[in-house]
Amino acid sequence: MIKKYSLRINKKVHQVEADEKMPLLWVLRDILGMEGTKYGCGVGSCGACTVHLNGDAVRSCQLPISALAGMEITTIEGLSAKGDHPVQKAWVDVDVAQCGYCQSGQIMSAAALLKNTPNPTEEDIENFMTGNICRCGTYTRIKKAIQQAATKS
Amino acid sequence: MKKTDSNYSRRSFLKVSSLSGGGMMLGISWFARAKPVESLGELNIEPVWQEVTSFIKIASDNSIKIFSPNPEFGQNVMTSLPMLIAEELDVDWKQVEVEQGNYDNKAFPRQFTGGSQGVRTAWKPLRTVGAAARQMILTAASQAWNLPVSELTTANGMVTHAFSGKSESYGTFAAAAAKLPIPKDIVLKGNQSFRLIGTPQKNVVAPKIAQGKPLFGMDYREAGMLIAMTERPPAFGMRLKSFDATAAKKMPGIVDIFPIKVFNDDHKFAGFDTRSFNEVIAVVGKSTWDVMNARKKIKAVWEVALERKEMGVNNRETTVPSGLESTTKHYAQMLEMSKKPGVIERKDGDPEKAFAEAKHVIERTYTAPFLAHNIMEPTNTFAHYVGDKVRFVAPIQIPDWIMPSIVARLGIPKENISIELVRMGGGFGRRAYGHYMIEAALISKQANAPVKLIYSREDDVSAGIYRPSYQLTYRAAFDENKKLIAFHAKGGGVPESPLHANRFPAGAIDNYLAESFVIPSNITIGAFRAPRSNFNAAAEQSFLDEISEYMGKDPIAFRLELLQRAKDNPVGKTNDYDASRYMGVLELVRDKSGWGKPENAGKKRGVSAYFCHNSYAAQVIDLQVKGDQVTVDQVTTALDCGVVVNPEGAKNMAEGAAIDGIGNALFGQLTLTDGRTDQRNFDTYRMIRHNEAPKKIDVHFVKNEIDPTGLGEPPFPPIFAAVANALYKATGKRFYQQPFQPQLKS
Ligand code: FES
Ligand code: FES
DSSP states (O other): OEEEEEEEETTEEEEEEEETTOBHHHIIIIISOOTTSOOSOSSSSSOTTEEEETTEEEEGGGOBGGGOTTOEEEOHHHHOSSSOSHHHHHHHHTTOOSSOTTHHHHHHHHHHHHHHOSSOOHHHHHHHHTTOOOTTOOHHHHHHHHHHHHHHO | OOOOOHHHHHTTTOSEEEOTTSEEEEEOOEEEESSOOTTGGGGTOOOOOEEEOOEEEEETTOOEEEEEOSOOSSSOHHHHHHHHHHHHHTOOGGGEEEEEOOSOTTTOSOOOOOTTOHHHHHHHHHHHHHHHHHHHHHHHHHHHHTOOGGGEEEETTEEEETTTTEEEEHHHHHHHHTTSOOOSSOOOOOGGGOSSTTSOOOOTTHHHHHTTOSOBGGGOOOTTOEEEEEEOOSSTTEEEEEEEOHHHHTSTTEEEEEEEESSOTTOEEOTTOOOSOSEEEEEEESSHHHHHHHHTTOEEEEEEOOOEEEEETTSOEEEEOOSOOOHHHHHHHHHHHHTSOOEEEEEESOHHHHHHHOSEEEEEEEEEOBBOOOOSSOSEEEEEEETTEEEEEEOOSOHHHHHHHHHHHHTOOGGGEEEEEOBOSOOTTGGGOTHHHHHHHHHHHHHTSOEEEEOOHHHHHHTOOBBOEEEEEEEEEEOTTOOEEEEEEEEEEESSOOOOTTSTTTTSOSEEEEEEEEOOOSSOBOOOSSTTHHHHHHHHHHHHHHHHHHHTOOHHHHHHHHHHHHHHSOSSSOOOSOHHHHHHHHHHHHHHHTTTOGGGTTSOEEEEEEEETTEEEEEEEEEEEETTEEEEEEEEEEEEOSSOSOHHHHHHHHHHHHHHHHHHHHTOOBOEETTEESOOSTTTSOOOOGGGSOSEEEEEEOOOOOOOOOOSSTTSHHHHHHHHHHHHHHHSOOOOBSOOGGGSOO
């Protein structure tokens, strides 16, 4: 059923009309034109669509719009004003990306990890990041970038 | 996603031109040599004439823009190709802004991503472009200052006259330089004078990627654009009979639902016209969610397709068999075929006699499943068909290969088709098959609207163009002294053989036989990172490991021994590899990994080496096995790909190849039951994940002066066998069937 929703995304309120079951992923991409959040699988198995919900990393393809009332949503577009979040800076510095498609999701997961665990062990990183697939195989660089961001933030 | 200044394409025949407001633009039609590029055979395509064109734009304020001609899918050509131009142009890399060139045959005659050919084919042509521009700027400066060119030098985008202390930026002379003819004798730097090539440079697009900018085809949008998806048969070997979309059309946001035929019945199929299903149902609507929901309401009737013939562009007819195929049946068929004589691909000496007289024979059979590309950005394309023109925004590896088919299907001239090239979220061969562009154009035409065609992940996995399923049986014959006297490889697959009959160990063994077979199939297959090599290496390098053990030899020493023989006194005339470079990577990986050193004695390690795409790669892997869990401690890679243009990007690529290879070796498989793929998304298709990646990867390059050879593919094939050989050390069991991990007991 189409309903009206008010969403708080990147500290701004957006009024959206959408099917109550429409996942946040498609609300962001198709309705709001915020395409930093990527579609990879639609079933919660790849992490490409990761956003923050009240500060925690969640898969936006699994979140129906009807469940988001009163929640604070952050997407990659809202992670920093100029791409200067410590995680983003480390990503550029370590030259993580290959094709780059999975990296928005990787960065959003990494930022959430560091928020709750400022000094993660290797194992913390591996466990937390396991939901984010990278076909290009940038995992070792991702780990290095997270460690670098941890020491700098 | 900025469009190239249209000036560029219209003036592509102009060698050089002035820019309004001063400045110069340079595009050289460069015919490097009238000789076909060798070894494009990896992709099984016709040789092409090597022509490269590129653009440099120098503005009067000395800002420099370089257009990168080749489509980018993560191989980092948007950094490495412009580096070639910047090197010879003698500008400060920090000054340079890089932009993706759009599809334009006249401006960029080789817009091709595949076969690890990018840097290799651009090496001299793109440097020549930079050198020519530099020489013209020098000439312009010499005329302005009335000084001989020989007294002028360049560096960091400045022209300097050391004697008088005069120094001005390129931008000052750009307008005058633009009026000069292209110099005839263009001198390139010697390798030892490089200031930029060989230095690590970061991906020029990295900051945009880290901000999630809309760089990909999937991210493209414009006013009035609709979303389209296609519904196709649930299994290979089936086709559309009829459908009822009454309920689906009533779904919210749905604009139209109609069938499309990708190719006409009389289409002459070129090598890269592969598509899984020819007739599909297009669903067009306002949002992806609307379209996804409506798809579920379509009542379609599918039927088993009959055997059919497809005519190739070369009038060669292919028969596509009827039937619903299954993986278990494929393996049984391959095993049966391996017992019958195959097509002889190569024979040296008298292998039959040697096997008959052998004191001992080892025979092993290796198999591998189909693999899906699993590009992270699913297949998609934007198309807008208006009048008799169509405009694409397309993630496509080789636009030239699909263009004739677009022209044939739409019946419009090539000039009426434009393609904006966008960054691809992975390719690995999948985006060399551009059928989705035809689909998008047909949908846009019928819907009379700009349309973005999207494949869901399920569409992408279940209707792919897969790495074929293969089998290789090796036999090795030994005399009473355990000396290797004969070697026999019989390889086949569904529906192509993986064999490279003239590669190592051919040339190193007196009695050698290679045979092939094929099993026709209606499962669509195609290029997948290092086609055929990715399986050959896995099987051959595992087998060499096993026979070296029987002979009581160290696996690296044994390979070196064979290569020494191939170097000193090769068997046969056609051996497609350079034994010295092969040995070079093995020696480097041996030394860097501390192979055979007492401190590494306890490690469960495996080695492997392979040659493909003109480059050589060797890998040593250290791993541990606990139950069914594999932990990879370290990978050491040695690579010989000639001169390395950008060591940072090159390392990243080699690391990724190792991780991708380990993942596919341990987990990768696409299996079929009655034509239907058993895996449809990442919940069932097992990909390697963070916790399974190597803890450490070291990449070492052989330093030499050889012009660059391939890099994207060569470090991928050998790791499969390195994994198998290390698993043997860890478990005492040899692994013959990919993927390996499911055979471990928890
Ligand atoms: S798209 Fe949401 S987890 Fe894959
Ligand atoms: S960088 Fe390509 S999928 Fe991760």
